Amino acid sequence: MALNGKIAVVTGAVMGIGKAVTELLLQNGAKVALLDVNRIAGESLMETLKKQYGQERTLLLNCNVESDEQIKAALQKTADTFGGIDILCNNAGIMNESTWERMVSINLMGVIRVTYVALEHMSKLAGGRGGVIVNTASLAGLGPLLNCPVYTATKHGVIGFTRAMADASTASGYGIRVNALCPSFVQTDLFTNVLSILRQSSHLAAATHQMIEKFGVLNVSEVADALLELVTDDTKNGEALIVVPNERNYITFPSILK
Ligand SMILES: NC(=O)C1=CN([C@@H]2O[C@H](COP(=O)(O)OP(=O)(O)OC[C@H]3O[C@@H](n4cnc5c(N)ncnc54)[C@H](O)[C@@H]3O)[C@@H](O)[C@H]2O)C=CC1
Numbered sequence: 001m002a003l004n005g006k007i008a009v010v011t012g013a014v015m016g017i018g019k020a021v022t023e024l025l026l027q028n029g030a031k032v033a034l035l036d037v038n039r040i041a042g043e044s045l046m047e048t049l050k051k052q053y054g055q056e057r058t059l060l061l062n063c064n065v066e067s068d069e070q071i072k073a074a075l076q077k078t079a080d081t082f083g084g085i086d087i088l089c090n091n092a093g094i095m096n097e098s099t100w101e102r103m104v105s106i107n108l109m110g111v112i113r114v115t116y117v118a119l120e121h122m123s124k125l126a127g128g129r130g131g132v133i134v135n136t137a138s139l140a141g142l143g144p145l146l147n148c149p150v151y152t153a154t155k156h157g158v159i160g161f162t163r164a165m166a167d168a169s170t171a172s173g174y175g176i177r178v179n180a181l182c183p184s185f186v187q188t189d190l191f192t193n194v195l196s197i198l199r200q201s202s203h204l205a206a207a208t209h210q211m212i213e214k215f216g217v218l219n220v221s222e223v224a225d226a227l228l229e230l231v232t233d234d235t236k237n238g239e240a241l242i243v244v245p246n247e248r249n250y251i252t253f254p255s256i257l258k
């Protein structure tokens with residue numbers, strides 16, 4: 001998929017990975033609707049983006065992915081403003097085991113909610129143009145993080161949902177590719193906050209620090225570049241792309257499960 005003129009929706013767009021993804025999509029000619037709950041950071045980012053990319057290529061929408069009503073309004077506003085939706089980056093997520101039900105509602109259910117509303121705009125069966133959906137999972141979606149079992153579960157769920165939706169799209173003729181991005185640790189506020197929590201209490205802090213040592217810490221640009229590959233490579237559907245520093249690999253799932 002060539003990005004010039006394409007219309008993208010990014011959730012969790014104003015900080016961290018989502019901000020890097022938004023900027024890379026804009027650099028490649030796309031228009032971007034930024035969906036987030038952080039108004040202050042969003043308005044500050046929009047000032048920068050409008051100076052760099054003009055007034056017409058970005059749209060900031062206050063949208064909590066826990067709210068079906070807010071999601072429907074945001075995607076309708078995007079379609080009305082830009083003329084449709086071609087790309088969806090389900091990126092919004094948190095890591096807080098002490099509010100695990102909210103984490104499930106955002107990390108997994110949020111991906112499901114936004115995907116289902118986006119199908120009404122993107123699917124060729126609904127009059128859409130087709131397109132691509134990339135869900136930000138995690139390396140913790142492929143293997144367990146012992147200090148955050150519920151976070152692990154949400155990311156495993158994102159990958160399972162991604163692969164099932166990819167197969168459903170192919171079988172149904174939606175014209176939409178659906179892929180998952182599985183980064184290791186990434187230098188963002190989410191990661192910094194986790195480290196501060198570990199310092200305070202977790203008896204599993206040592207094990208987590210060992211994993212950080214083992215897998216390394218990515219910068220957000222490396223993650224955004226990997227997402228761009230999933231967006232632009234029309235051969236990719238139902239894939240899970242692992243991203244670690246200086247390396248990217250597509251996971252091969254057991255053939256019995258294909
Ligand atoms: N930072 C890391 O080490 C890794 C992060 N990930 C995943 O990447 C995604 C982005 O994480 P980061 O950029 O690190 O986090 P971040 O905390 O830097 O940014 C997350 C963004 O999502 C927004 N957000 C949070 N809850 C929301 C909601 N209910 N509705 C709409 N927006 C909401 C926040 O306001 C923020 O702008 C998450 O899904 C996370 O699980 C995956 C692997 C590693």
Ligand SMILES: CCCCCC(=O)CC\C=C/C=C/C=C/[C@@H](O)[C@@H](O)CCCC(=O)O
Pocket residue numbers: 095137138139140142143144145147148183184185186190191194208211214215
């Ligand atoms: C705890 C902070 C979570 C931050 C957000 C993330 O999603 C980071 C995920 C990064 C890495 C996850 C690694 C998971 C590894 C497991 O699959 C397991 O293989 C670890 C085994 C480690 C070892 O070999 O000892």
